Amino acid sequence: xxxxxxxxxxxxxxxxxxxxxxxxxxxxxxxxxxxxxxxxxxxxxxxxxxxxxxxxxxxxxxxxxxxxxxxxxxxxxxxxxxxxxxxxxxxxxxxxxxxxxxxxxxxxxxxxxxxxxxxxxxxxxxxxxxxxxxxxxxxxxxxxxxxxxxxxxxxxxxxxxxxxxxxxxxxxxxxxxxxxxxxxxxxxxxxxxxxx
Numbered sequence: 001x002x003x004x005x006x007x008x009x010x011x012x013x014x015x016x017x018x019x020x021x022x023x024x025x026x027x028x029x030x031x032x033x034x035x036x037x038x039x040x041x042x043x044x045x046x047x048x049x050x051x052x053x054x055x056x057x058x059x060x061x062x063x064x065x066x067x068x069x070x071x072x073x074x075x076x077x078x079x080x081x082x083x084x085x086x087x088x089x090x091x092x093x094x095x096x097x098x099x100x101x102x103x104x105x106x107x108x109x110x111x112x113x114x115x116x117x118x119x120x121x122x123x124x125x126x127x128x129x130x131x132x133x134x135x136x137x138x139x140x141x142x143x144x145x146x147x148x149x150x151x152x153x154x155x156x157x158x159x160x161x162x163x164x165x166x167x168x169x170x171x172x173x174x175x176x177x178x179x180x181x182x183x184x185x186x187x188x189x190x191x192x193x194x195x196x
Contacts, residue, residue, distance in 0.1 A: 055112045062102060062111075063119050071098065072193045079190035082130040087137050096131065096138075096151055099124055103157030116157070117164045125165075126186030128158040129179045 065071060074094040081090045102120060105111045131137045142150045 052112065055110065055115055058105070058111055059115045059119050062098075066098065066120070066123075071095070075190050076193045078127075079130075079187040079193075083184070083187050083191055085135065087135045087140075090137070095127060096154060099127065099154045099157060100151050101153075103153030103155075103160075106160065107153055107156055113160055113164060117161055121161045121164070122182075122186060124154075124158050124161045125179070126183040128154065129183040130187055133180065133183075 071094065074092050077092050078090060078095045081087065099120070102111070102116060102124075106113050106116050132139070138151050138155070142148050
C-alpha cells in the first residue's frame with residue numbers, strides 16, 4: 001500500500017504541472033491579444049492625429065494661397081463686379097474655382113469641416129450669396145454650359161458652412177441670417193483689397 005500511495009501523489013503532481021502550463025499558455029494568449037488590440041488602437045489614434053495635422057496644414061496652405069497677391073487681385077476684381085452688378089464683366093473665376101476645390105477636399109474628408117469653417121466660412125457664404133443674388137450667375141453658367149454640376153462642391157460647401165453656423169449658434173439663434181447685408185459688407189471689404 002505504501003507503494004500505491006507514493007504513485008498517486010506523483011500522478012497528481014503531473015496533472016498539476018499540466019494545469020499550470022495550460023494557465024500559462026492561456027494567459028500568454030490573452031496577453032498577446034491585449035497587446036495586439038492595444039497596438040491597433042494606438043495606431044488608429046496616431047493615424048487620426050496625423051490626419052488632423054495634415055488637414056490643419058492643408059487649410060493653412062490654402063489660407064496662404066487665398067491671401068496671395070494674385071488671389072487678392074482676383075477677389076478684388078470679382079467683388080467689384082458683384083457690387084456693381086456687372087455680372088457680364090466677370091471674366092476671372094479663380095475665386096469660385098478656389099472655393100470649388102476647398103469644397104471638394106472638405107466633402108471628401110481631406111479637410112476637416114470645422115477648420116474650413118474657421119478659415120473660410122464668412123467668405124464662402126458671402127461670395128455664394130453674391131453670386132446667386134440678385135442675378136444667379138452660377139445658375140446661368142450651369143444653363144449656358146448644360147452642366148448642372150458646375151460649382152456643385154462650392155454649393156455643398158456653402159450648405160455645410162451654414163449647418164455649422166446653426167450648430168455653433170445653438171437652437172435659440174435666429175434661423176434667418178441677414179445674408180444680403182453680410183454679403184455686401186464682405187464684398188465692400190474685398191473690393192478694397194490691396195496686393196501685399
